[in-house]
Amino acid sequence: MLTHPQFDPVALQIGPLALRWYGLMYLAAFTLFFLLGRWRLSQPRFAQASGLSVRDLEDVLFHGALGVVLGGRLGYVLFYKPAYYLAHPLEILAVWQGGMAFHGGLIGVIVAVAWFCRRRGLDFWRVIDLVAPLVPLGLAAGRLGNFINGELWGRATDLSWGMVFPQAGDGVPRHPSQLYQFAGEGVLLFVVLWWYSSRPRARGAVSGLFLAGYAVARFAAEFAREPDAFLGVLWFGLSMGQLLCLPMFAAGLFLMLRRQEG
16 A cells, blocks of 8 residues: 655745646646647648647647636536536636636637637648647646645555545545546557657547547546545446546547548
8 A cells, every 4th residue: 555645735935936836737738738839840741731830839829728727717617516606606716726627628728729720810620630739748747736736536446556645534545546647648648649640630630539539538547536525426427527528539539530531
């Protein structure tokens, strides 16, 4: 049995200014996105297909960051606690209290990139296909931040690598599900998407693979992740995260098949 190391959530503090590990993971995510994107755009095929310059990539990153924050927060409000926030609407703005949803953030990014492409007269599918493989390592960084904070722990297990998370308050060994998600939704999905997108694909196919691949990885990891205490498991014994992955998988499969035909 292992015990969570209980990292100090503050990586660096100078006077009243505290730099937290989770904030650093966001910074790492955006940095990786930009560096990988710049490397891809240095290759003529990707630059020509997407119509983006490195300066455009900076704008995409800015719009995407806004989409992540706004969409992630609104997704949490609507998908996870709609009744609570309907009764306490001002707390929607209290993002420092926590509460972000990946699926909401994804919708926010899609809307933000679509708006950017419309303003610039760019092909949305070509741009989003360039963006999709740049995302998973950022997701990996986020899950690493969850692990450092000792949050979003897994379900109880008797496996040898089960880990006690003191924050859970019960002394029960649990799956380190944050690391499962780090490996599946992050590293593995990145490798698959990077390889798949390295050759010319039909418009929307890379984005479709991202949606379907993430949905499969997240759906599987949720069997080891402790459901939200205020929700528990829902229909057919599935968590909210798993239910949200079902339409995501269907949309990804649809995109791959439909775009391959066109």
